[in-house]
Amino acid sequence: MRRRQKIGTAILALFTIFVIASYFSVPKEELDNWENVVYWINYPKRAKPVWLGGISTVKLTPELNWSSQGYSSYVYTYEHKYDEKPNDIAVIISHPALHVIDVKRPDGILVNVYDGMLFQNITLNTNDRTALSIFRALRERFNLTDADLGTKTPTELLFSADSNFDTLKGTYTFRVLCNCSAPPEVIVYGTSYGLLGTDSYGRDIWAGFVKGMVNTLYLALFTTFMIIALGLMLGLISGYFRNLFSSIVTFFLEVLTALPILSILVVLTWVMSRQGIGARVEVNPIKFMLLVSILLVGKFAKTIRIMTIQEKSREHVTASISLGASGFHVIRRHILPVISEYSVRYFTFLMPRIVALISIFGFFGLIPGVNWGSFVVEALQQGALYGGYWWWVLSPGFAMAFLSLGFALVVSIDKPLTLS
Numbered sequence: 532m533r534r535r536q537k538i539g540t541a542i543l544a545l546f547t548i549f550v551i552a553s554y555f556s557v558p559k560e561e562l563d564n565w566e567n568v569v570y571w572i573n574y575p576k577r578a579k580p581v582w583l584g585g586i587s588t589v590k591l592t593p594e595l596n597w598s599s600q601g602y603s604s605y606v607y608t609y610e611h612k613y614d615e616k617p618n619d620i621a622v623i624i625s626h627p628a629l630h631v632i633d634v635k636r637p638d639g640i641l642v643n644v645y646d647g648m649l650f651q652n653i654t655l656n657t658n659d660r661t662a663l664s665i666f667r668a669l670r671e672r673f674n675l676t677d678a679d680l681g682t683k684t685p686t687e688l689l690f691s692a693d694s695n696f697d698t699l700k701g702t703y704t705f706r707v708l709c710n711c712s713a714p715p716e717v718i719v720y721g722t723s724y725g726l727l728g729t730d731s732y733g734r735d736i737w738a739g740f741v742k743g744m745v746n747t748l749y750l751a752l753f754t755t756f757m758i759i760a761l762g763l764m765l766g767l768i769s770g771y772f773r774n775l776f777s778s779i780v781t782f783f784l785e786v787l788t789a790l791p792i793l794s795i796l797v798v799l800t801w802v803m804s805r806q807g808i809g810a811r812v813e814v815n816p817i818k819f820m821l822l823v824s825i826l827l828v829g830k831f832a833k834t835i836r837i838m839t840i841q842e843k844s845r846e847h848v849t850a851s852i853s854l855g856a857s858g859f860h861v862i863r864r865h866i867l868p869v870i871s872e873y874s875v876r877y878f879t880f881l882m883p884r885i886v887a888l889i890s891i892f893g894f895f896g897l898i899p900g901v902n903w904g905s906f907v908v909e910a911l912q913q914g915a916l917y918g919g920y921w922w923w924v925l926s927p928g929f930a931m932a933f934l935s936l937g938f939a940l941v942v943s944i945d946k947p948l949t950l951s
Contacts, residue, residue: 539940546934550748553741561738562745565901573652574733575618575720580922583728586613586721591705593714607705607717611637615722616690616698621654622707623716630715631708632661634689637701642668642689649709654720655685665689727922731913740926743906747893750820750902751885757824758831758881759874765828766835766870767862771843784836787829796826800897819898823888831877835870842866879942883935890931903927 564570579585591607598604611617622632622645632645644661645653655661665685666675673679673694683696692699705717727736769780799822800814842848848865856864886903893904910916910923 535940539937539942542933542937542940546930546937550744554745557735557738557741561735562742565734565739565742568732568734571729571733571735572657573621573623573654574735575722575724575729576656576731576733578618578720578722578724578729580726580728581723582726583723585723586615586617588721588724589719591717591719593707593717595714596706601710602708603711603714605707605709605714607707609703609705609719611690611698611700611703613700614698616687618720618722618724619654619656619684619686620689621652621716621718621720622649623652623718624649624709625711625713625715627651628709628711630711633706635704635706636689637699637703638692640668640672655689661685727926728920730909730915730923736923736926739901739906739909742901743893743903743927744930746900747886747889747902747904750816750889750898751882754820754823754889755878755882755885757820758828758885759878761824762828762831762835763870763874765832767839767866769832770836770839771862771866781836784829784833787826788833790826790829792826796823796892797897799826800892814898816900823885827885831881834873834877838870838873839866842869876942879938883931883938886931886934890927903931 561570575588581587589609591609593605593607596604596606622630624630627648627650629647630645630649632643634642634644636642643664644655645658645664647660653661655665662680662685665688666680669675669688669691673688673691673696675683675688687696690699690703691697707715707717709715725735725737727740729735730739765780765784769777769784771777800819842865843861845865848861851861851865889898889902890904890907892898893902893906894908896905896908898904906927907924910920913920915921915923
């Protein structure tokens with residue numbers, strides 16, 4: 532094995548470890564709910580990755596102030612020492628109950644955030660009731676107008692020192708009075724979250740990247756295996772045997788190699804698909820993989836056919852046939868070892884191209900589920916390219932480049948994938 536092939540093998544091994552580790556780094560619940568924006572409503576919006584710095588997310592520790600006649604008062608303390616403001620604040624409850632939530636700012640102003648029955652978790656920026664309460668409490672101090680209600684988030688107002696909206700540093704005290712059996716959780720979401728941050732819905736971009744990666748590699752891997760298996764079968768049948776069926780297979784392969792594959796694949800995918808929620812095209816993954824395999828098998832199967840004919844005509848093979856060896860014995864003993872080596876090398880050549888094809892189709896919404904193509908489209912739709920969220924757009928590109936580099940180095944340069 533050449534040095535470059537060893538490097539390629541090492542790259543593919545590292546990539547495999549990366550895929551497995553990434554999959555287990557994300558809770559399955561988050562992967563399953565990537566497309567369910569309601570699930571992410573209590574997460575910070577538009578947060579940066581943690582490796583870019585910023586305010587980290589903090590879960591505040593409750594302290595029991597007093598408890599009487601089924602009611603309990605809890606105090607949470609948060610020390611804010613950053614120039615930027617937190618992203619949002621969430622209150623996570625264990626069950627529906629009456630809640631009174633106040634915040635005492637470092638300047639002594641007491642802001643009533645919520646007063647009434649709380650049936651579900653809330654965040655200050657997404658709950659209309661909390662937004663209006665904070666706006667009313669600080670309206671006179673900051674000379675707020677009705678227009679500010681739509682331009683400034685409640686968390687921004689809560690952490691502003693004056694009408695210039697400079698950050699107010701110091702100790703913030705959250706007081707929660709409730710008739711609850713367990714203290715609610717108060718989480719201060721910072722401006723950074725996770726390995727790739729969050730999008731405008733609060734979704735963890737790392738979870739979307741991992742789900743897109745797993746789905747893309749799943750489709751690509753099984754499609755490539757199907758092309759190799761189908762190509763071996765058709766190539767061996769049409770190359771070794773001389774009958775009507777082999778003639779039909781040969782004609783079929785000639786037609787496939789002459790077709791404009793990409794155009795036909797686009798049309799047939801639309802024909803096989805159905806319209807899903809939100810005008811999304813939905814295609815059965817098995818049907819899609821089978822369709823791609825059939826359309827792309829022509830070149831490989833035709834090469835296998837030529838190799839089979841060449842090997843069958845060699846002297847030691849014709850001698851074996853003359854001595855009464857069966858077709859199965861000849862294929863297994865003399866032909867299969869030769870074409871198996873070529874098939875493995877062709878697999879390394881084909882796999883990254885299938886990944887790219889699936890990503891391109893996903894970019895145009897022609898692939899079922901989440902994949903790297905649809906992942907990039909969502910980034911562009913949310914303005915990631917112009918909003919400075921370059922890591923969202925480039926992450927799948929880097930992953931595909933790394934994968935392609937590994938396969939490219941593994942393919943031997945002294946044995947090109949063509950017949951002499």
